Amino acid sequence: MNVDRTCLLCRLKMNPRQIFQQHLAPTSFAPIGIHITRAEGATLWDAEGKEYIDLIGGISVANMGHRHPKVVAAIREQSEAYLHVMVYGEVLQSPQLHYAEMLAKQLPPGLDCVYFTNSGAEAVEGAIKLARRLSGRPNILAAHKSYHGSTTGALALLGDEYWRQAFRPLMPGILHHEYNTQAFLNAIDRHTAAVIIETVQAEAGVREPTQEWMTALREKCNDTGTLLILDEIQCGFGRTGKLWGFQHFGIVPDVVLLGKALGGGLPLGAFISSQKNMAALAENPVLGHISTFGGNPLCCAAGKAAFEALLEENGTLAVSKKEALFHQYLQHPSIKNVRSKGLLIAMELENDQEVLATLHRALKLGVFSDWFLFAPNCIRIAPPLNISETEIQKACQVLKECLG
Ligand code: PLP
Numbered sequence: 304m305n306v307d308r309t310c311l312l313c314r315l316k317m318n319p320r321q322i323f324q325q326h327l328a329p330t331s332f333a334p335i336g337i338h339i340t341r342a343e344g345a346t347l348w349d350a351e352g353k354e355y356i357d358l359i360g361g362i363s364v365a366n367m368g369h370r371h372p373k374v375v376a377a378i379r380e381q382s383e384a385y386l387h388v389m390v391y392g393e394v395l396q397s398p399q400l401h402y403a404e405m406l407a408k409q410l411p412p413g414l415d416c417v418y419f420t421n422s423g424a425e426a427v428e429g430a431i432k433l434a435r436r437l438s439g440r441p442n443i444l445a446a447h448k449s450y451h452g453s454t455t456g457a458l459a460l461l462g463d464e465y466w467r468q469a470f471r472p473l474m475p476g477i478l479h480h481e482y483n484t485q486a487f488l489n490a491i492d493r494h495t496a497a498v499i500i501e502t503v504q505a506e507a508g509v510r511e512p513t514q515e516w517m518t519a520l521r522e523k524c525n526d527t528g529t530l531l532i533l534d535e536i537q538c539g540f541g542r543t544g545k546l547w548g549f550q551h552f553g554i555v556p557d558v559v560l561l562g563k564a565l566g567g568g569l570p571l572g573a574f575i576s577s578q579k580n581m582a583a584l585a586e587n588p589v590l591g592h593i594s595t596f597g598g599n600p601l602c603c604a605a606g607k608a609a610f611e612a613l614l615e616e617n618g619t620l621a622v623s624k625k626e627a628l629f630h631q632y633l634q635h636p637s638i639k640n641v642r643s644k645g646l647l648i649a650m651e652l653e654n655d656q657e658v659l660a661t662l663h664r665a666l667k668l669g670v671f672s673d674w675f676l677f678a679p680n681c682i683r684i685a686p687p688l689n690i691s692e693t694e695i696q697k698a699c700q701v702l703k704e705c706l707g
Contacts, residue, residue: 320336323336335666337666342369345357345368345686347369356701358670358685358686359673359683359685360687361568362537362673363537363685364563365687366542366609367616367618370568371567371608374609376608377567377605381398385600387600391597398604399419399603401603402603402607405611406575409610410547414575415577415578416581418575419571419572419597420594421570421572421597423534423561423563424572426560426561426572426573428592430499430560431456431499433530433558433584437496437530438497438528438529438530440494440496442476442478443460443478443495443496444478444480445462445477445499446480446500448482448677449482449500449534450506455474458470460499463676476496482504484516487520488516491523491524492527493527495529498524500533501535501538502543502547505537505538508642508680509647509648509675509678511551511644514552518552520554521554533559535549535561536560536572538647539561539563540563540610540613540618541613541618541619542645542647542685543622543646543647544644544646545645557577559574560572561575566602566606566609567605567606567610569601571598571605613688618688622646625690625695626648629641629646629648629695632700633699633703638650639651639653646685647685648684648685649684651680657706658682661682661702661706662682664705668705670701682702686698
């Protein structure tokens, strides 16, 4: 089929930039602002036909590349059958059933009951409710420099006062301590319903905990009857070189949170625990968490196809080799440090000005990247896991050329 790939608005002689500015609510006054018309693998194209190497994959979403053929085929097939038919939890829908079963098979025992949501933030909200409902305790402990989403509950967990202060009063009962410290462990007691952390902190500029700390955290949660919730929304699905980030540390959470790559490019989140735990949301009150679109059949079909592609094509296998390539190529006097866990990489520069200038120049030269919320002196590199070695080399070359 001969598809006209030029932008519809341009063909209609409308000004897309003007519409973007007038009719789409902004999140900042400095958006990246390029006009995407096509995406495939690790490549994006804009309305002028300019090509970009995508170093962020929609922020850890397109782990198997944009528009993986299996995902596109699954979406097509499901759209021929049915789209939304009923709210989550009431009727049997094959894409949900198959995907939940598949996730349960790939997760450790005890993480076999999936609640599908619309987004990562909604998965976080569901997990907070689950923890309070199960324990009857008030407190949730989160880490400084953590990001768990932008809804009001998730915002209360966010570990940076700048982003919280304008929205008070926030959900009470949230305590924050420094990730990977004894003080954090000491703060867990019999009033703590749950601890929630990112297994590897992403927005902090890629920070991983020590093995000892993770072991001690698991033990302290066991001793105090506290639920351990690991947010794998950004570091799941092979991003860190193992299917799940917690596999690096040999521990198993009580609840795991998934999102981003979970939907294969469509919106989907999930909080996952044991059948016994999850049953608490079905009584006293019944309908303890409800969602119209959670587990939308099209999103589950797309996500399942992307997960199958990740497993069949051994998407995680080459992650550490590609991680090493980034370290090898990103050698330059202006690069202060390269921190990474798999293909979640922070390239540290002198300051945030240097980061913004480099991102801007790189965009002009066809490399698409971004920054981190709590590490403004770092450039975010989290490409599709199946980015080619040639693309890595080329993108790194461009980034170095762009350094001040
Ligand atoms: N948790 C982590 C670690 C994230 O990185 C994000 C999003 O960036 C979220 C939760 C929230 O996910 P969503 O944007 O789908 O609500």
